[in-house]
Amino acid sequence: MSDYIAILKEWIVALGEKHEVDPLLLGCLYFISKVSLVICIGWVIKTLRSKKTVMVPVLLTTISFIIPYLYIIIAGRNIPFWIYILILFIFVYGGYTIRRKVMIGSDSSSQ
Numbered sequence: 001m002s003d004y005i006a007i008l009k010e011w012i013v014a015l016g017e018k019h020e021v022d023p024l025l026l027g028c029l030y031f032i033s034k035v036s037l038v039i040c041i042g043w044v045i046k047t048l049r050s051k052k053t054v055m056v057p058v059l060l061t062t063i064s065f066i067i068p069y070l071y072i073i074i075a076g077r078n079i080p081f082w083i084y085i086l087i088l089f090i091f092v093y094g095g096y097t098i099r100r101k102v103m104i105g106s107d108s109s110s111q
Contacts, residue, residue, distance in 0.1 A: 020077040029068040036064040041098065045105035065094055 016023040040061035047054045069087045072079065 019079055021072060021075055026068060026071060029071055033064050033067045037061060037098075040064050041101055041105075044102050048102065048106035061098060062095075065098065066091065 012023045016026075040057055044054055044057040044061055047057050069090060072083070073087065076083075
């Protein structure tokens with residue numbers, strides 16, 4: 001089992017070197033962005049329920065969602081084109097699901 005983990009680690013590090021992306025930094029950005037995303041979605045729902053403006057919470061939610069992918073787009077080199085298409089689909093689907101969660105959360109307060 002440890003052999004497989006070592007092979008996986010070597011493969012990830014080699015992939016990071018090939019595309020000039022630090023895998024550890026990317027993993028940290030991804031983890032931090034998901035934690036902040038959950039917090040920001042809660043903030044958006046709370047703000048919607050109190051009938052206040054949601055511009056700042058929505059902006060922070062968007063930023064926290066795109067940070068790891070933005071790092072790949074900016075820092076990555078020799079990234080295959082299909083990765084950019086995948087990131088685009090992640091943005092579209094992520095925006096759709098975030099909007100759906102916020103609408104469901106704000107509708108539950110009006111009942």
